[in-house]
Amino acid sequence: MTSTNQAVDCYRSHFEAFERTLNGESQSGLHQLRREAMGKLSDSGFPTTRHEEWKFTNIAPITKIDFKPVFSSDAEGIQADQVRRFSFGTHHQLVFVDGHFSIELSTVGTLPKGVYCGSLAAAVKVSGDRVQQYLGRQVKIDETPFVSLNTAFLIDGAFIQIPDGVILEESIHLLFIASGRGQVLIAPRNLIVLGKRSQASIVESYVSLKDSQYLTDAVTEIIVGDEAVLEHDKLQKESSDAFHVAMIHARLAAKTTFTSNSIAIGGSIVRNNVTAILDAEGSECTLNGLSLATASQIIDNHTTIDHAKPHCASHELYKSILDGRSRGVFNGKIFVRPQAQKTDAKQTNKTLLLSDDATVDTKPQLEIFADDVKCTHGATVGQLDADQVFYLRSRGIDEMTARDILTFAFASDVVSRVHVPPLRIQLEALIHGRLDQGRKL
Amino acid sequence: MLEIRNLHASVNGKEILNGINLKVQAGEVHAIMGPNGSGKSTLAQVLAGRETYEATEGEVLYEGKDLLAMSPEDRAREGVFLAFQYPVEIPGVSNIYFLKAALNAVRKHKGLEEVDAVDFLQLVKQRTKLVEIDESLLNRPVNEGFSGGEKKRNEIFHMAVLEPKLAILDETDSGLDIDALRIVADGVNKLRKKDNAVIVVTHYQRLLNYIVPDFVHVLVDGRIVKSGGKELALELEERGYEWVKEADRVAIQA
Numbered sequence: 001m002t003s004t005n006q007a008v009d010c011y012r013s014h015f016e017a018f019e020r021t022l023n024g025e026s027q028s029g030l031h032q033l034r035r036e037a038m039g040k041l042s043d044s045g046f047p048t049t050r051h052e053e054w055k056f057t058n059i060a061p062i063t064k065i066d067f068k069p070v071f072s073s074d075a076e077g078i079q080a081d082q083v084r085r086f087s088f089g090t091h092h093q094l095v096f097v098d099g100h101f102s103i104e105l106s107t108v109g110t111l112p113k114g115v116y117c118g119s120l121a122a123a124v125k126v127s128g129d130r131v132q133q134y135l136g137r138q139v140k141i142d143e144t145p146f147v148s149l150n151t152a153f154l155i156d157g158a159f160i161q162i163p164d165g166v167i168l169e170e171s172i173h174l175l176f177i178a179s180g181r182g183q184v185l186i187a188p189r190n191l192i193v194l195g196k197r198s199q200a201s202i203v204e205s206y207v208s209l210k211d212s213q214y215l216t217d218a219v220t221e222i223i224v225g226d227e228a229v230l231e232h233d234k235l236q237k238e239s240s241d242a243f244h245v246a247m248i249h250a251r252l253a254a255k256t257t258f259t260s261n262s263i264a265i266g267g268s269i270v271r272n273n274v275t276a277i278l279d280a281e282g283s284e285c286t287l288n289g290l291s292l293a294t295a296s297q298i299i300d301n302h303t304t305i306d307h308a309k310p311h312c313a314s315h316e317l318y319k320s321i322l323d324g325r326s327r328g329v330f331n332g333k334i335f336v337r338p339q340a341q342k343t344d345a346k347q348t349n350k351t352l353l354l355s356d357d358a359t360v361d362t363k364p365q366l367e368i369f370a371d372d373v374k375c376t377h378g379a380t381v382g383q384l385d386a387d388q389v390f391y392l393r394s395r396g397i398d399e400m401t402a403r404d405i406l407t408f409a410f411a412s413d414v415v416s417r418v419h420v421p422p423l424r425i426q427l428e429a430l431i432h433g434r435l436d437q438g439r440k441l
Numbered sequence: 442m443l444e445i446r447n448l449h450a451s452v453n454g455k456e457i458l459n460g461i462n463l464k465v466q467a468g469e470v471h472a473i474m475g476p477n478g479s480g481k482s483t484l485a486q487v488l489a490g491r492e493t494y495e496a497t498e499g500e501v502l503y504e505g506k507d508l509l510a511m512s513p514e515d516r517a518r519e520g521v522f523l524a525f526q527y528p529v530e531i532p533g534v535s536n537i538y539f540l541k542a543a544l545n546a547v548r549k550h551k552g553l554e555e556v557d558a559v560d561f562l563q564l565v566k567q568r569t570k571l572v573e574i575d576e577s578l579l580n581r582p583v584n585e586g587f588s589g590g591e592k593k594r595n596e597i598f599h600m601a602v603l604e605p606k607l608a609i610l611d612e613t614d615s616g617l618d619i620d621a622l623r624i625v626a627d628g629v630n631k632l633r634k635k636d637n638a639v640i641v642v643t644h645y646q647r648l649l650n651y652i653v654p655d656f657v658h659v660l661v662d663g664r665i666v667k668s669g670g671k672e673l674a675l676e677l678e679e680r681g682y683e684w685v686k687e688a689d690r691v692a693i694q695a
Contacts, residue, residue: 209670386493391529394489395543395599396517396550405542409533 005045007063011040011160011185014069015152021071021183030124030154032249033136037151040142048143049353056361057271058312062243067185069216070154072099076394078179078209080105081280086207089422092117095175099188099216100179106121109170114163117172120191121156130160136190138221144273146245150187150219157189157218160202164270169230171201171420176218178239179211182207192218194228201231201420207267208239213268222250227281229257233418236429237266242293244428254280254414261418263427264287264299265434267324273303276311276338289318290414293326300329307340310370316347319414322358322405329361334375336368343370347377352384352410353402404435442504442638443607444465449498450487457483459501460670461496465607467639472641472649472674476682481642482526484660485611488640489523490516505606517543517562518550520606520637523560524596524613529585536595537565538585540602546601568601572628589616599627604632609640626651648676659685 015038019026046063075097083095083105091109094117095102099185101119108117116123116130123131141151158174176188192202206216216238224230230250238244244267252258264270276285291299305314320328329350351360364377384406392402411431418424443465450458457480465471475481487494488501490513501508515643531539545555556564570575574594584592589593593613593686601610610629614622629639629652641652649657657673658665660679667673677685 044532115447177567215523269468385529386527388531390491390513390524391531392543393513393519394523394525395539396514397542398514398546399512401542401546403535405539409531412533 002137003063006288006410007066008042008067009222011149011152012038013164018069018153025294029128029132030135030232033141034152037141037154038147041145041152044142044145045150048056049177050151053302055168056331057269057298059269062153062215062245062269065183065213067183069185069187070098071155073102073156074179074181075102076368078102078105078177083175084207085175086177086205088173088203088426090171092096092170092176094118094158096174096176096188098159098179098184099176099186099401101158102306112168115166115168116159116161118159119156120159120189123159130161131191132217134193134221134223135189138251139247141276143249144247146217147219147247148272148405149185150189150217151246153185154189157191159191160200161193162195162198162200164197166195166198171203171423172285174202174204175203176204176206176216178206178208178212178214178216178242180208180239182211182214184214186216186410188216188218190218190234192220192222192230194224194230195226197227199229201233202418203235203357203423205235206238206244209268210240211241213241214239216246217335218244218246220246220248222248224252224256224258225248225343226253227255227352228253231261231419232311233261233423234263234432235421235423236262236264236270236272237430239267240268240297240366243269245271248275250276251281252276252278252285256283257284259286259417259419260288261414262287262301263415264289264291264301265430267299267315268297270299271302272300273302273304273305276314278308278309278314281309281311283312285314286417287313287314287316287318288414288417291322291328292411292431293320293328294323295326295395297326298329299326302329302333304330304333305335307334307336307343307345308422309337310339310343311340312340313344314346317414317417318349318412320351321354322359322360322429323354325330325355325357327359327361327376331363331365331367332377334367334377336370336373336375338369340370341372343373343375345373345375348428350410351381352407354384354407407433408432427432444502444571445499446501446525447499448487448501450483450496451493452483452494453671456489456497457494461663461665463515464521465640467638468635469656470633470641470652472623472643472654473655474643474657474659474674474677476686477644479660481660482611482632482662483592483638485523485526485609488609489513489521503570504575515550517605519548520610522600522603522605524593524600525612526611526615528596529586530591531631532585533666534552534583535577535580536583540565540599543599544602561616565574566603568598571601571631572598573624574598578592589620590621594621595618601628601632606637607640608632610641612644613641614643614645617642623651624647646674649674661686
């Protein structure tokens with residue numbers, strides 16, 4: 001028996017124990033979905049580097065540990081002021097402790113009529129149909145083994161629904177806090193549904209109260225209605241011992257504007273999948289990413305942009321700054337389906353290596369089946385430019401500061417694309433802090 | 442202020458400077474002229490501390506201190522300024538942010554407080570007028586997308602803000618049209634003081650019509666082969682560099 005199967009066995013026994021606590025609820029539609037997902041995970045097992053999708057990132061350290069799923073909220077002992085340092089000033093802040101909604105720690109300001117902004121578990125209880133017409137229908141439950149795992153233990157997360165025509169002025173912050181209670185599986189499941197012509201910006205951040213080794217396996221499903229505008233920002237700064245595997249899956253209707261900014265700073269092994277399906281004409285999709293890794297961190301970004309219909313544009317900019325013995329991975333898929341004529345797709349991946357031992361694997365993967373399209377991609381890997389460093393030094397700036405300024409400039413190219421000003425300011429401060437601390441990342 | 446004694450320097454094992462001797466006093470303007478490949482820019486880069494050039498022999502004293510032992514940033518903080526022949530583009534770093542960081546580094550070195558934001562803005566605005574640089578260039582990334590002329594003017598603008606004691610202008614005239622040349626030269630002239638000095642490295646005489654040198658030195662094959670007053674520049678313009686080269690060969694043979 002391989003170790004990945006042992007891991008599946010552990011999760012299956014946790015699943016069975018979980019089922020026994022459910023009583024009548026085990027017949028619910030939601031639980032059918034969980035059971036199906038557990039079956040898929042049992043069939044697939046966890047991937048090894050022999051799998052094409054996982055060949056750059058060895059997840060064996062994750063499957064070696066028996067992470068215990070967290071079945072209920074335990075926010076006791078967490079004070080509001082411990083949470084405050086993770087806030088960035090919006091009135092709508094949903095706080096999740098180990099993946100479970102905490103009503104005590106959350107604040108929601110006045111929202112336009114018809115907006116749902118709260119716990120997924122609560123929404124399932126109150127109006128299951130409203131949730132279940134979307135849940136688990138965007139991302140396939142066996143899209144990756146980690147999506148299966150997340151779905152098998154799907155209990156809570158955020159549910160945001162914005163009705164047609166509603167414009168949210170203020171952003172919504174989904175704050176996922178790991179309490180540090182030990183080797184646990186934290187599996188939040190988020191569902192974001194934007195009605196036609198609605199507009200919103202939603203920020204997910206993943207943080208920890210103290211260093212500990214846990215696994216966050218998060219899935220966010222996003223549905224963007226016709227002519228809607230959504231900015232989705234994600235800030236991942238988990239504990240340095242933690243593992244973070246996440247899937248963001250967005251389906252875009254006609255003439256939408258969707259932006260995903262994904263900033264990854266924390267964690268020990270990190271895998272982010274971001275998938276956008278341009279499912280109708282006239283949409284614009286922007287995927288940006290920034291990874292800052294040091295020591296022996298691995299940050300792996302897999303993106304997929306699926307141009308299923310004509311007249312859509314996509315822009316993608318992923319950057320990594322790698323120090324120490326860290327590793328970066330970028331795999332950018334762009335599909336242009338046969339009917340997706342007049343597609344305009346641009347992908348850029350840039351890596352800055354700050355040490356001799358840091359490495360990166362970068363793989364653009366363009367599969368184009370239409371002929372009247374414009375698709376470009378480019379990847380660069382390099383160190384700080386010696387001419388630039390000297391230029392700064394020759395004006396009196398010391399070498400370390402010069403390097404910091406140039407590194408920050410490299411990062412700010414992505415950070416400046418975050419259009420939630422208080423978050424952008426926080427990100428800039430965070431990166432500055434990272435640079436100043438050890439004079440290295 | 443500056444004394445260069447028998448300076449030899451090489452890049453990748455190839456000797457470029459071959460025994461330079463030069464004395465610059467406060468208040469003076471020195472022009473260093475010479476044909477392409479004579480080592481003019483190498484001299485400028487070595488004085489600024491570029492690490493790709495290795496000083497293999499000789500010494501450089503700046504205000505009595507061993508200049509070659511100092512890091513590039515310490516040289517700048519002590520008042521040495523190099524206006525680059527090819528100013529470097531720095532995407533993502535605004536011109537004004539860069540200048541403020543540079544000015545504060547110099548001030549800190551002198552034991553002064555960081556510059557007050559209002560004072561800094563005032564200083565910067567005043568200095569933009571000196572080199573007639575568009576204020577919109579302040580908030581743009583350093584040199585990125587600047588025209589050739591704007592880049593050169595931006596160098597003199599940095600000089601105007603940092604107020605160095607010893608400014609080395611490396612082919613600041615190249616790529617400038619006649620109007621821009623006059624503006625840049627006027628800027629440099631306005632910054633001249635009794636206690637600072639300027640070394641103008643140039644291939645052509647025309648800049649020297651505006652920045653009038655006290656001394657002109659001709660560099661050939663990494664050595665100063667001829668020195669004189671400002672009239673030497675005119676003579677070079679008329680007779681070309683072959684004339685000094687020939688005279689030098691004769692001198693060596695003799």
